[in-house]
Amino acid sequence: MARYLWTIRPLFLLSALLVAVIFVSLGLGAATISPAEVWAVFNPQVPANPATRTIVLDFRLARALLVSLVGAGLGGAGAAFQGLFRNPLADPFIIGASGGAALGATLVITSGWTATRFGVGPVPLAAFVGALLAVGLAYGLSEVSGQLRTLALLLAGTALSAMFSAAVSLLMVLNDRDFVNVFFWLLGGFSGRSWDDLWLALPYIAIGLIGLTLLSRPLDVLAFGDEAAQGLGVAVPQVRLLVVLCAALATAAAVASSGIIGFVGLIAPHIARLLWGPIHARLVPMSALLGALLLVLADTAARTLAAPIELPIGVLTALLGAPFFLYLLRTRRELF
Numbered sequence: 001m002a003r004y005l006w007t008i009r010p011l012f013l014l015s016a017l018l019v020a021v022i023f024v025s026l027g028l029g030a031a032t033i034s035p036a037e038v039w040a041v042f043n044p045q046v047p048a049n050p051a052t053r054t055i056v057l058d059f060r061l062a063r064a065l066l067v068s069l070v071g072a073g074l075g076g077a078g079a080a081f082q083g084l085f086r087n088p089l090a091d092p093f094i095i096g097a098s099g100g101a102a103l104g105a106t107l108v109i110t111s112g113w114t115a116t117r118f119g120v121g122p123v124p125l126a127a128f129v130g131a132l133l134a135v136g137l138a139y140g141l142s143e144v145s146g147q148l149r150t151l152a153l154l155l156a157g158t159a160l161s162a163m164f165s166a167a168v169s170l171l172m173v174l175n176d177r178d179f180v181n182v183f184f185w186l187l188g189g190f191s192g193r194s195w196d197d198l199w200l201a202l203p204y205i206a207i208g209l210i211g212l213t214l215l216s217r218p219l220d221v222l223a224f225g226d227e228a229a230q231g232l233g234v235a236v237p238q239v240r241l242l243v244v245l246c247a248a249l250a251t252a253a254a255v256a257s258s259g260i261i262g263f264v265g266l267i268a269p270h271i272a273r274l275l276w277g278p279i280h281a282r283l284v285p286m287s288a289l290l291g292a293l294l295l296v297l298a299d300t301a302a303r304t305l306a307a308p309i310e311l312p313i314g315v316l317t318a319l320l321g322a323p324f325f326l327y328l329l330r331t332r333r334e335l336f
Contacts, residue, residue: 010276014289021293022064025300026056030308062195067299068292069198070190070258071268073205073250075291078265079272079284080212080247083219084240085150092251092265095157095244099164100134101127101255106168106182110175123185124197124256128204131252134160139244150240188259188314190299201257208250209288215243216280223278261314263321264291264298270328 027033033052040048041056077092085094093099104126113122138160142152168186172179218239221229226236251265268291269283276282295313298320302311 010282011285011289014286014293018068018289018293018296021296021300022068025064025296026060028300029060029303031055058194062198063190063193063299064296066193066198066201066257067190067295069201069205070254070261071264071292071295072288073201073208073254073291074261074265074295075268075272076209076212076284076288077247077250077254078291079269079280079287080215080219080243081265082269083223083280083283084243084247085154086223087154088270089266090154091262092247092254093161093260093262095138095153095248096134096160096164097131097248097251098255098260099161099168100137101131101252102168102186102260103134103164104128104130105185105259106171109181109185110171110178124200127259128252128256131255132248134164135244135248135252139241153244184312185259186314187312188261188317189302189310189312190258191310193257197257201253204253205250208246208248208253209284211242211246212250212284213281215239215246216284219243219280220278259314261295261317263317263325264295267321267324268294270325 023038024035027035027038033056037049037052038056040046041053074092078090081090081092081094082088084090105123107130108122108126135157138153138156141156141160142149168182172182175182218229218234221232221234222236222239229236229239255261269287272283272286272290276286295317298313298316302313302316305311
């Protein structure tokens, strides 16, 4: 019973904090709305201003939920990759997902392709496909005789990321008219996102996070090494493949929805590990909730600090995340 409460209580408290932060964020932006007015939108017994209702429900709520979803996907995937690689520096983009997504989005932007497929805009669709193809390529290059080599996967992802980054830079140089569009997509952001974007990303990130949560016990065993895991009956190659697939799916959907947002998937698992320990049954969901919370706070700051100008959220997460990570590196050396 005590173990159950130790898992459920922080999940409930952090979820409540996330809901409170989202509620506050709905009133902040270029047009400030009081908490009472925001509450009136959700209370059928209180008449709400039609313009306020439109701003809150059609724009800010959809965006806030999408931001939370993306943050959760990045946080959960980061925790899984850190456990899989037994590397505290691992993040959701470690095996080339960001590079593949960036190349896919850049190809579409510079080509001028505007046609939608399956109700999805060309840029997010190309980013999603590019991320999955990059992860698949990294996995294929690192598999030898049917066995996945973790170090080879890490090195393949690093090499592919460098190659894709060079290709993106080349495309930007050759298509200078699209330089600004590509540059701002690479910085990450949620401007113009709607309910459609939320519904498109939801199933992929949800499937990825649920899969990673179900794989929590094998991830715990893998921390003792491959030989120990095999001795305890864990099918190591299959578990690795499933972890990579679930984490890559969540990461691909997240980056397709927002562009490249760094440090959230790196910092959230470290905070969760400090507060609740390394057991993945708690670590994965808590990292997801912390990722959602951190990204909602960053998005709120991006919308309000220089309103009506919206700052790129990827810049804010890097400016805030990098110093915090250096602080952890300095004060919590046992983590590294």
